[in-house]
Ligand code: HEC
Ligand code: HEC
């Protein structure tokens with residue numbers, strides 16, 4: 001093969017790598033919101049004398065497709081945006097669709113879900129990537145009242 005042609009191919013490969021890399025980064029950026037955070041759910045817990053529920057989003061997301069929870073199980077895309085009660089969970093709705101002793105450990109394990117520090121308000125806790133995109137003026141407002149999740 002003539003040298004010129006080889007060099008041309010190298011350029012094409014380099015460009016391809018850049019485009020691919022860019023796409024992957026863009027995709028990561030789009031999904032970075034709740035995926036890497038723990039969702040603290042505290043619409044009722046504090047008032048009921050329970051610790052707030054902590055939902056490790058990333059832990060679940062690597063096991064199930066978004067559609068399982070946000071489509072089939074009807075979870076709204078909003079921290080605290082679902083009216084979740086224990087009656088519904090016992091009835092097999094929301095967390096109870098899986099935490100029934102079959103797909104995952106069952107509802108008796110209260111403290112595995114109710115693990116938040118009392119008083120922590122409903123939020124997506126910026127445990128990992130979100131920290132990087134927190135605007136400087138918001139820094140310190142994220143309320144690090146629960147221990148940051150260990151890097152997964
Ligand atoms: C699989 C996770 C999970 C388990 C296990 C679990 N809970 Fe909950 N619980 C939740 C979520 C999520 C909420 C909604 C939290 C909120 O909005 O404050 C909730 C809410 C509550 C509430 C307030 C709402 C209501 O229904 O009165 C109480 C009280 C409660 N849980 C008690 C318990 C007790 C007691 C146990 C153990 C027998 C338990 N929970 C086990 C996830 C769980
Ligand atoms: C195992 C169930 C489950 C899976 C799988 C799941 N989610 Fe979620 N997601 C939740 C729950 C629970 C919440 C919190 C809802 C609440 O607080 O009531 C949530 C919250 C969210 C939020 C709102 C966060 C905010 O800022 O308020 C977004 C966005 C989101 N999920 C996106 C996704 C995407 C994208 C995927 C797939 C890549 C996904 N989720 C997979 C259960 C799931």
Ligand code: HEC
Pocket residue numbers: 053054055056059060063064068069073094095096097098099103104105112113
């Ligand atoms: C689509 C099924 C599904 C739903 C819905 C679901 N979980 Fe889970 N969850 C699982 C599975 C599977 C595991 C892993 C169980 C195991 O390791 O035995 C798990 C594990 C967990 C863990 C332990 C994480 C760890 O680090 O070990 C917590 C806490 C938890 N779930 C909370 C919740 C809460 C709170 C909700 C509702 C807001 C919920 N889950 C809804 C399937 C689900």
